[in-house]
Amino acid sequence: MQTSKGMVTGFVAGIVVAGGAVLLLRDDVTPRPDESAQVAELGAKIERLEHSVSQLSLQAAGSSRGVAADGGTSSAATAPATDAKKEQTRLAEQQRVVASAEARVEQAIQTGQWTLEQARDLDRLTVDLPAEERGRIHARIAAAINNDQIKPELP
Amino acid sequence: MRSDFRRILLTALAAAAFSASAFAGFRSGQQVVIADQYSLANGDVGFVHHTSDDVQWIGCLTAGDAGYCLARNQEGVIRSCWSNEARWVNTMRAVNSDSYVLFYWDASGYCTYVSVQNDSSTMPK
Numbered sequence: 342m343q344t345s346k347g348m349v350t351g352f353v354a355g356i357v358v359a360g361g362a363v364l365l366l367r368d369d370v371t372p373r374p375d376e377s378a379q380v381a382e383l384g385a386k387i388e389r390l391e392h393s394v395s396q397l398s399l400q401a402a403g404s405s406r407g408v409a410a411d412g413g414t415s416s417a418a419t420a421p422a423t424d425a426k427k428e429q430t431r432l433a434e435q436q437r438v439v440a441s442a443e444a445r446v447e448q449a450i451q452t453g454q455w456t457l458e459q460a461r462d463l464d465r466l467t468v469d470l471p472a473e474e475r476g477r478i479h480a481r482i483a484a485a486i487n488n489d490q491i492k493p494e495l496p
Numbered sequence: 497m498r499s500d501f502r503r504i505l506l507t508a509l510a511a512a513a514f515s516a517s518a519f520a521g522f523r524s525g526q527q528v529v530i531a532d533q534y535s536l537a538n539g540d541v542g543f544v545h546h547t548s549d550d551v552q553w554i555g556c557l558t559a560g561d562a563g564y565c566l567a568r569n570q571e572g573v574i575r576s577c578w579s580n581e582a583r584w585v586n587t588m589r590a591v592n593s594d595s596y597v598l599f600y601w602d603a604s605g606y607c608t609y610v611s612v613q614n615d616s617s618t619m620p621k
Contacts, residue, residue: 484604
């Protein structure tokens with residue numbers, strides 16, 4: 342009898358201890374009201390941040406598509422076209438100057454005259470030509486003088 | 497190579513003759529000489545300027561980064577060369593009224609050599 346009474350007491354005490362432990366553990370797991378509010382607030386903030394990040398990602402994707410679309414059809418395509426046109430214009434102008442200079446050399450050889458004014462004009466005309474082209478034209482004058490085809494006016 | 501050697505030899509001879517006349521106490525001026533066989537012309541600017549004939553002329557004209565050297569001898573023969581090589585254009589720019597000028601040309605009319613001597617052995621003032 343005494344033994345069973347002790348067993349019951351022990352059993353009850355065990356249940357009480359176990360219940361207390363469960364209660365204690367529940368108390369640890371369950372956040373306090375102020376912590377719950379903080380957690381909820383942080384969760385909301387994280388949610389807003391995620392939303393903002395996703396919005397920004399969408400905007401970035403949209404703008405890069407726009408840039409790619411614009412760049413592919415206008416800027417990137419028109420820049421080389423403009424450069425090519427400029428180069429074409431420059432070459433055409435260069436050819437015109439060369440032709441004009443050659444005509445002046447031919448005229449000098451035909452007339453046999455080469456005045457200082459003509460020399461200055463040719464120099465001004467050819468000043469922007471590539472060095473090789475410019476040299477070829479002026480050397481033609483010098484060669485024509487040396488071949489007695491032109492009598493230059495001397496200062 | 498042979499042409500270069502000949503050019504150097506002729507230049508040296510011309511310079512030697514020029515110097516010798518100066519050392520001998522002669523007026524160092526030289527008339528315009530044109531030697532087509534060597535494609536060269538030379539002469540003393542100051543001396544030529546003071547000659548009684550109005551025909552001889554020697555000098556260089558530069559404009560920007562290029563220039564001509566021209567020479568006309570007593571017979572009225574004119575020879576010239578053109579260059580935009582900095583070494584020759586710089587030499588052309590050094591010509592003054594007391595200079596002794598020497599230049600060579602090639603068949604295309606380019607200067608192959610330009611020499612200017614400015615010193616006390618040239619035409620006295």
